[in-house]
Amino acid sequence: xxxxxxxxxxxxxxxxxxxxxxxxxxxxxxxxxxxxxxxxxxxxxxxxxxxxxxxxxxxxxxxxxxxxxxxxxxxxxxxxxxxxxxxxxxxxxxxxxxxxxxxxxxxxxxxxxxxxxxxxxxxxxxxxxxxxxxxxxxxxxxxxxxxxxxxxxxxxxxxxxxxxxxxxxxxxxxxxxxxxxxxxxxxxxxxxxxxxxxxxxxxxxxxxxxxxxxxxxxxxxxxxxxxxxxxxxxxxxxxxxxxxxxxxxxxxxxxxxxxxxxxxxxxxxxxxxxxxxxxxxxxxxxxxxxxxxxxxxxxxxxxxxxxxxxxxxxxxxxxxxxxxxxxxxxxxxxxxxxxxxxxxxxxxxxxxxxxxxxxxxxxxxxxxxxxxxxxxxxxxxxxxxxxxxxxxxxxxxxxxxxxxxxxxxxxxxxxxxxxxxxxxxxxxxxxxxxxxxxxxxxxxxxxxxxxxxxxxxxxxxxxxxxxxxxxxxxxxxxxx
Amino acid sequence: xxxxxxxxxxxxxxxxxxxxxxxxxxxxxxxxxxxxxxxxxxxxxxxxxxxxxxxxxxxxxxxxxxxxxxxxxxxxxxxxxxxxxxxxxxxxxxxxxxxxxxxxxxxxxxxxxxxxxxxxxxxxxxxxxxxxxxxxxxxxxxxxxxxxxxxxxxxxxxxxxxxxxxxxxxxxxxxxxxxxxxxxxxxxxxxxxxxxxxxxxxxxxxxxxxxxxxxxxxxxxxxxxxxxxxxxxxxxxxxxxxxxxxxxxxxxxxxxxxxxxxxxxxxxxxxxxxxxxxxxxxxxxxxxxxxxxxxxxxxxxxxxxxxxxxxxxxxxxxxxxxxxxxxxxxxxxxxxxxxxxxxxxxxxxxxxxxxxxxxxxxxxxxxxxxxxxxxxxxxxxxxxxxxxxxxxxxxxxxxxxxxxxxxxxxxxxxxxxxxxxxxxxxxxxxxxxxxxxxxxxxxxxxxxxxx
Numbered sequence: 001x002x003x004x005x006x007x008x009x010x011x012x013x014x015x016x017x018x019x020x021x022x023x024x025x026x027x028x029x030x031x032x033x034x035x036x037x038x039x040x041x042x043x044x045x046x047x048x049x050x051x052x053x054x055x056x057x058x059x060x061x062x063x064x065x066x067x068x069x070x071x072x073x074x075x076x077x078x079x080x081x082x083x084x085x086x087x088x089x090x091x092x093x094x095x096x097x098x099x100x101x102x103x104x105x106x107x108x109x110x111x112x113x114x115x116x117x118x119x120x121x122x123x124x125x126x127x128x129x130x131x132x133x134x135x136x137x138x139x140x141x142x143x144x145x146x147x148x149x150x151x152x153x154x155x156x157x158x159x160x161x162x163x164x165x166x167x168x169x170x171x172x173x174x175x176x177x178x179x180x181x182x183x184x185x186x187x188x189x190x191x192x193x194x195x196x197x198x199x200x201x202x203x204x205x206x207x208x209x210x211x212x213x214x215x216x217x218x219x220x221x222x223x224x225x226x227x228x229x230x231x232x233x234x235x236x237x238x239x240x241x242x243x244x245x246x247x248x249x250x251x252x253x254x255x256x257x258x259x260x261x262x263x264x265x266x267x268x269x270x271x272x273x274x275x276x277x278x279x280x281x282x283x284x285x286x287x288x289x290x291x292x293x294x295x296x297x298x299x300x301x302x303x304x305x306x307x308x309x310x311x312x313x314x315x316x317x318x319x320x321x322x323x324x325x326x327x328x329x330x331x332x333x334x335x336x337x338x339x340x341x342x343x344x345x346x347x348x349x350x351x352x353x354x355x356x357x358x359x360x361x362x363x364x365x366x367x368x369x370x371x372x373x374x375x376x377x378x379x380x381x382x383x384x385x386x387x388x389x390x391x392x393x394x395x396x397x398x399x400x401x402x403x404x405x406x407x408x409x410x411x412x413x414x415x416x417x418x419x420x421x422x423x424x425x426x427x428x429x430x431x432x433x434x435x436x437x438x439x440x441x442x443x444x445x446x447x448x449x450x451x452x453x454x455x456x457x458x459x460x461x462x463x464x465x466x467x468x469x470x471x472x473x474x475x476x477x478x479x480x
Numbered sequence: 481x482x483x484x485x486x487x488x489x490x491x492x493x494x495x496x497x498x499x500x501x502x503x504x505x506x507x508x509x510x511x512x513x514x515x516x517x518x519x520x521x522x523x524x525x526x527x528x529x530x531x532x533x534x535x536x537x538x539x540x541x542x543x544x545x546x547x548x549x550x551x552x553x554x555x556x557x558x559x560x561x562x563x564x565x566x567x568x569x570x571x572x573x574x575x576x577x578x579x580x581x582x583x584x585x586x587x588x589x590x591x592x593x594x595x596x597x598x599x600x601x602x603x604x605x606x607x608x609x610x611x612x613x614x615x616x617x618x619x620x621x622x623x624x625x626x627x628x629x630x631x632x633x634x635x636x637x638x639x640x641x642x643x644x645x646x647x648x649x650x651x652x653x654x655x656x657x658x659x660x661x662x663x664x665x666x667x668x669x670x671x672x673x674x675x676x677x678x679x680x681x682x683x684x685x686x687x688x689x690x691x692x693x694x695x696x697x698x699x700x701x702x703x704x705x706x707x708x709x710x711x712x713x714x715x716x717x718x719x720x721x722x723x724x725x726x727x728x729x730x731x732x733x734x735x736x737x738x739x740x741x742x743x744x745x746x747x748x749x750x751x752x753x754x755x756x757x758x759x760x761x762x763x764x765x766x767x768x769x770x771x772x773x774x775x776x777x778x779x780x781x782x783x784x785x786x787x788x789x790x791x792x793x794x795x796x797x798x799x800x801x802x803x804x805x806x807x808x809x810x811x812x813x814x815x816x817x818x819x820x821x822x823x824x825x826x827x828x829x830x831x832x833x834x835x836x837x838x839x840x841x842x843x844x845x846x847x848x849x850x851x852x853x854x855x856x857x858x859x860x861x862x863x864x865x866x867x868x869x870x871x872x873x874x875x876x877x878x879x880x881x882x883x884x885x886x887x888x889x890x891x892x893x894x895x896x897x898x899x900x901x902x903x904x905x906x907x908x909x910x911x912x913x914x915x916x917x918x919x920x921x922x923x924x925x926x927x928x929x930x931x
Contacts, residue, residue: 033807038573041807042566045547046558049530059522061600065529066549083513083525086600090608092521120569128571142729180730185851265518268622268654269904271843271860274930352528391846391879393858398879398929400856402848420849424879424927455516455624456528457907478856478881478926479848 004070005157008052008077013159015081017054019097021158023309024050024068025351030116030149034127036135036142042120049351052080058095059087064352098336100160103313107306109169110299111202115149118203123147126211133215134177139223142178145215146196147171147206148449154351162311170302170461171205172198172449175215179222186225186419188218188404191446192243193386198447198461199300221405224417231406231421233477237378238423239470241385244403245364246446246464252427253285253292254362254462256396257319258345259328259335261357269455271394274427275325277338283325286431289367292320294329296344296360301463302447303362305347309355312344319362323432331357349458356454361445363465367437371468374436376412382476383407383414384421400424400478422478430471438467481596481629482509482531482551484643490533491635494556500537500564502579502637506765506805507551508532508909509631511596515603518622520611522604536806537563538579542570545806577792580799582639585769588760590646590910591629595671598627598649602671606651610680614655619687621680623653627671630910634767642767646910648759649674650902654861655687660874662686663708663841663861667902667912669759686840686862693874695928696865702836702892703923704829704866710819710915711901712842713855714749717884718814720850722751722775723802724790725811727783733853733885734781743779743888746822750774751785751814753801758816758900759912763801770801775814779889787812815911822894822916829893829919831869837878837923838864838871853884858929878925890921 005022012020026048033041050073051064061084063076127145134143150170157163174196178187191197191209199205240248256273260266263277275283296304296314305314310332319327328334329345334357346355375383389402402422408415443465451460482490491505509531516524533556534547546562548555603625614621628648635641651674652665664682666674705713726732733742753761753770763769766788774782787803790811802812830838840862848854859878864871895916902912 033809038575039569039571040573041543041545042569043545043547043807044562044566045545046562047547047549049549051528059525061525063527066531067529079527083527083600086515086604087522087525089601089604090517090520090522090611092519092523120566124569124571142731178729178731183852185731185849263519264620264622265523267518267620267656268516268624268652352530354524354526389846389848389856391844391856391858393877393879393929394843394860395929395931397931398858398877398927400879400881400927422848422881426930452904455524456512456514456526456626457904475927479854 001155004073005155008073009157009159011074011077012052012054012081015078017056017081019055019159020052021156021310022050022052023154023156023351025152025154027150027152027350031146032123032127033146034131035144037131039124051351052077053354054080054084055095056081056084057088059084059091061087062354095333096336097332098341101311102161103307103311104163107166109167109200111169113203115171115203116151130175130211130215133212134175134219136216137219137223139179140177140219141180145175147173148196156311158311164307164311166306168200168305169202170198171201171203172196172447173206173209173211175211175218177218177222179226181226184226186222188221189386190214190218193388193404194450198302198449200302200304201300225405225419228417228419231418231477235473235475237381237470237472238474238476239378239381239383239468241468242444242466243386243446244384245466245469247387247390247401249292249362249364249464249466250448251390251392252396252399253319254359257328258357259330262328263334270453274395274397279325281326284323285320285325285428286323287434288323289437290320290323290431290434291365293318293363293365294343294345294360295363298361298445298465301361301445302449302461303360303463308344308346309348310346312342315344317343329357329359347460349460353456353458356458358453358460359451359462361463361465366440366443366467369436369438371438371442374438374468374470375409378409378470379411381409383409384423397426399427420479423474423476424478425474433472434469435472436470442467481511482631487631487633487643488641490551490556491633494535494560495635495637497557497560498537500539502538504536504579504636506534507633511629512626514624514626515600515607516624517607517611520615520621522607525600533559534805535559535563537567539567541572541574541576542567543573543576544570575793576789579636579638580640580766580768580788583769585642585763586754588754588762590644590669590760592647592670595627595647595649595669596629598671606676609676610653613680614684617684617688619655619657619684621653621655625651634765636767640767642763644762648910651676651679653679653683655683657691659692660687660690661861662690665708667900690862690874693876696875696878698878698925698927700922700924702833703920704833704836704838705918705920706840707899707915707917708841708901709839710918711913712845712903713884714817714819714913714915715903716845716847716855717853718817720847720853722784722814723811724784724786728790728793731851732784733851734784737781738783740781741779742781742885743776744891745779746891746894747776747779747888748820749776750818751816752818753816755816755818758818758914759910761816761910764803765805766803768799768801768803773800785812785814815906815909818914819916821896821898823896824893826895826917829895829917830866833866833869836866838866848881854881855884856881876931877929879927880924881926882924887920887923891918892921893919
């Protein structure tokens, strides 16, 4: 592979590239899905290929193919050059990557138990046991469970001299119980919604998910929600559990701090950002207890790696410090426009796509509160957990989210269960109203394996560290 | 491009390797080239050649899937073995009856050589056609121009073999300043039918008219939804309710509502894989020919779309040819949707509106309550206030939280002309949504944003 990489880089330079890199990648996936007592699917897949990215005539070109052969190395490299030369017909300003990034290194996800060595029988048996437990409650119409294991091996090489080999292992699992009643469908998920929770880890991640211990509860709660009260429409105090807080961070901090969005290069699809460069360093994003970091080094996070997909080492950096907007997620090209070095956020969805600025692990740093104290200190409000619905405008200001479950808080105690809970707000006002964050005992990194961005669309695997936090004067109960 | 004979040979080879009771092989080849521009220059420009080989084997009532993107003998053998391994760990699925039997498939020509041959330079020139006039107006142009060639081949051990090559050209642009934006898009099988100048002109005109928007209070409005907006909403109605899996699980608005009226008489929505004015697809990912399915006719629920698995769960049902690649977590899906046009023009809709909002497109639509077809989302890239039959100026974007069937029940007027639209989630396969503009009597906006 190193020989093929070298061939591509040499040819690119011969054809006029001032910079080139190549990623040769191979990915193995294993997934198990059970539903209502049957194994709905077991699938094993593999995927390989390479992509060549070049700068020629001062513009970008990229080409990729699944066929990894000597002649396709030549064809694809030449195509990338041809594309770059076409890009130069409608060129922007000078394209500068900043100082060279030269790393010769290897990185492997630390794995305690290789998930590909655990038998499929063991995985199926656990999911079927969970499925049975979810369906113990009368009224559960659909019980689903899944596990996913992924191993990606990638070689990155650049004309600057980098040669980086990485092996990323991911493990994920999730359960969902759905109850159907008259004019009502309710569901409960564990440990996260929209499929599963996921991390860079081995099979030990499955043990940590504690699936079987939570399965019966999901069925009970889904059925209970059918007859729960509709979430009232009011302005009140809102406490968000960690999985919903993770989604809040993702949508209202992660995406708007992507520098490509702020510079307008995602405008035609996902949109831009209210966090424009003039706000950097002084804009009050939230209250002074709000500290948000981008940390690609946190152990087990779904956005954890050794190097990003343009060969920049993984880093931890502040995006929001003491409530002030202080940093973007950057690439080499965008960082250099601000006289900075990249903080390592360029990630590609496989060998066939160019790297884009993506989240790594975007974490709301823990606060100081004990969870029990936070509830006891809340006289009147609503607690919400586990995302069910999410939408935000194209500058990431106006948002509306819905959760699977909510309940009232009255005089510091848990009150009635509430269904179809929603809340809405504007990003800076919402984070400015944050007055309490629970401490690190309640903090974990939650995986989001379905973050979409770019054209062609790419899916990134990112993480979000969160505990539980409280927000004042929030509009809840938007749905009639 | 691999061609029919090579794909047939590869499928037959894979089938010959299988020791299963039944075997299915699906190969999707994709050659995609996409030129992306932003702030009026090309910043991303890519090409990708990939394929997906999916082998599904059946051992009794145990099913396993293996996949690869390696078409070599070794790659196919590994995919077949992976599928056999997966099936061997399965438990019996009593609902599974059989892979489908062969049926005649009507031929459709969806392949246009000009689209396949489109060069990076041609796409760059189209981008320039949009960027330069935008710059002259002091506006920034962003967008993407994609040309794609797909090959679909399906074979199974019961005798199915189906092959369909097709092409797609897809251009979309957002023209913007700090004070407003406009959108336009076009898609076709034939790249020569994409008029970049016209697309750019439409978006620039919209952007110029969107400058310095006023605030509009949230609340109920009469709305005129342009085709882009209707397509965005209809895609989610289909996602939530048009598939047999959701129907059978009681999670679709169609569950328990067959034959019931759910919208006004004037609403007819159907799926037609053979519509030559759309982006045709003659068979599904099981090789079953696509049937035209009337999901809602004259406001009355007719039924969902089926694949062979969901059809097998109901007596006397046959697949309608709407299977997605196995395994599909959402079941069958309608991806050649259309809404029947009406009697008026958009100008007549506007002239008949005393007060309301004109909505160009919708953004980030998501289900809030799928069974009740409630969604939320934002307006984007051209929202205008209508007074006394005229557009009086741009307004800042609003968030809607709306029951879609109720909205369709309030459709006062439907435009005669229809337009072909595509949604982002359709990127990986051919398919489109042909829709008219709609005038909806009451549409609920629940909050506003700052731009």
